[in-house]
Amino acid sequence: xxxxxxxxxxxxxxxGLLMGVVFGFLLQKGGVTKYDVxxxxxxxxxxxxIKIMLSAVVTGMIGIHALKSVGxxxxxxxxxxxxxxxxxxxxxxxxxxxxxxxxxxxxGAVGQGYLSALVGGIIGILIGAGFFAALYPKLDAGIxxxxxxxxxxxxxxxxxxxxxxxIPAVSVLVGFLLLLEKAGL
Amino acid sequence: MKQWSPYAVGVGIGxxxxxxFLLSDRPIGCSTAFARTSGMIERLFxxxxxxxKPYYALFAPTVxxxxxxxxxxxxxxxxxxxxxxxxxxxxxxxxxxxALGYEPVLRVATALIGGIIMGFGARWAGGCTSGHGISxxxxxxxxxxxxxxxxxxxxxxxxxxxxxxIAG
Numbered sequence: 001x002x003x004x005x006x007x008x009x010x011x012x013x014x015x016g017l018l019m020g021v022v023f024g025f026l027l028q029k030g031g032v033t034k035y036d037v038x039x040x041x042x043x044x045x046x047x048x049x050i051k052i053m054l055s056a057v058v059t060g061m062i063g064i065h066a067l068k069s070v071g072x073x074x075x076x077x078x079x080x081x082x083x084x085x086x087x088x089x090x091x092x093x094x095x096x097x098x099x100x101x102x103x104x105x106x107x108g109a110v111g112q113g114y115l116s117a118l119v120g121g122i123i124g125i126l127i128g129a130g131f132f133a134a135l136y137p138k139l140d141a142g143i144x145x146x147x148x149x150x151x152x153x154x155x156x157x158x159x160x161x162x163x164x165x166x167i168p169a170v171s172v173l174v175g176f177l178l179l180l181e182k183a184g185l
Numbered sequence: 186m187k188q189w190s191p192y193a194v195g196v197g198i199g200x201x202x203x204x205x206f207l208l209s210d211r212p213i214g215c216s217t218a219f220a221r222t223s224g225m226i227e228r229l230f231x232x233x234x235x236x237x238k239p240y241y242a243l244f245a246p247t248v249x250x251x252x253x254x255x256x257x258x259x260x261x262x263x264x265x266x267x268x269x270x271x272x273x274x275x276x277x278x279x280x281x282x283x284a285l286g287y288e289p290v291l292r293v294a295t296a297l298i299g300g301i302i303m304g305f306g307a308r309w310a311g312g313c314t315s316g317h318g319i320s321x322x323x324x325x326x327x328x329x330x331x332x333x334x335x336x337x338x339x340x341x342x343x344x345x346x347x348x349x350x351i352a353g
Contacts, residue, residue, distance in 0.1 A: 075324045077325075085335065088307075089306070095299045099300050103216045107262070152328070
C-alpha cells in the first residue's frame with residue numbers, strides 16, 4: 001500500500017526531516033538532550049534515559065509487530081556477531097560515557113546550545129567514523145565476523161510465532177519499569 | 186511545559202517508529218548519517234576516489250533519509266528548547282563543572298575524544314542507541330539486544346571511572 005511512497009526519494013527526504021523534528025522535539029522534552037541527564041543515567045542516579053528507551057521499545061514493539069501481522073511493515077533486523085556487537089558495543093559505551101551523549105542525542109544537544117557537543121562531539125564522531133571506514137577492509141576480513149549470528153530475531157531463534165516472544169518481552173519490560181518506580185528511581 | 190514525563194516521551198517515540206516503518210520502511214537510526222558525512226568531507230579533499238573505499242561502497246557518502254532525520258533532531262530540539270526557554274549556549278555542562286571544574290578546553294577535548302571513540306564504536310557495532318538500542322531491540326533482533334547491553338555496560342563503567350575515580 002505504501003510501496004510507491006517508499007520509492008519516492010524526494011518525498012522520503014522531507015519525511016525524514018519531519019520525523020527527525022518530531023524525534024528531536026521529544027528527546028528535548030524528555031530531557032535527554034542534556035549532558036547531566038545522560039551522565040546521571042550512566043552513574044545510575046537518574047533513570048530518565050532507561051524509562052524513555054524502554055517505553056519506546058514496548059510501544060514500538062507492539063505496533064511494529066501488529067503492522068507486520070497485517071502486511072503493512074517489514075522488519076529490518078541488523079546483522080551482528082560477537083566480534084561486532086560485543087566489542088563494538090563496548091567501544092561505543094566507552095565513547096558514550098566519555099562524551100555524555102549518543103549520536104542522536106548529540107544532534108539534539110547541539111540544537112539546544114551545548115557547544116562542547118558541536119565543537120567536540122560532532123567533530124569527534126566524524127573522525128571516528130572516518131577511522132572506521134579506513135580500517136573496515138581489515139576488520140571485515142576478521143573480527144567483525146567472529147561468532148556471526150546474522151540478521152537473527154528471537155522469534156526465529158526460538159522458532160515460534162512472534163507474539164509468543166512479544167507478549168512476554170513486553171511484560172518483562174513493563175514489570176521492570178514498575179519496579180523502577182516502586183524503588184523510587 | 187519544560188519537561189514531559191519520560192513515559193509520555195517514550196510512548197511518543199514508539200509511535201513515531203510505527204510511522205517510520207509504515208511511511209518510510211526504515212527504522213529510526215542515527216550513526217550511519219555521521220559515517221556518510223565523514224565520507225562527504227573526505228570527498229572534498231580526495232575527490233571521487235573516496236567512493237571506491239569498500240565502506241563507502243556500502244554506505245554511500247550522500248544525503249539520505251537518515252541524514253535528514255539527524256538534521257531534523259537538531260531542529261526539533263532547538264524548537265522545543267526555544268518554546269520552553271531552555272536554549273542556552275554553553276561550553277561546560279553543570280554536572281561536569283561540579284565534578285571536574287569549569288574548564289572549557291578540558292571539556293571540549295574530552296568530548297572530542299569521546300566522540301572519536303563513539304563514532305568508531307558505533308560503526309564497529311553497526312548502530313547506536315537509536316538504531317540498536319530502540320529500533321533493533323523493538324524488532325527483537327539478537328544483534329541489537331547484545332549491542333545495547335554492551336553500550337550501557339561500557340558507558341556505566343566509563344562514567345563511574347571519570348566521576349567516581351578521577352573526579353572523586
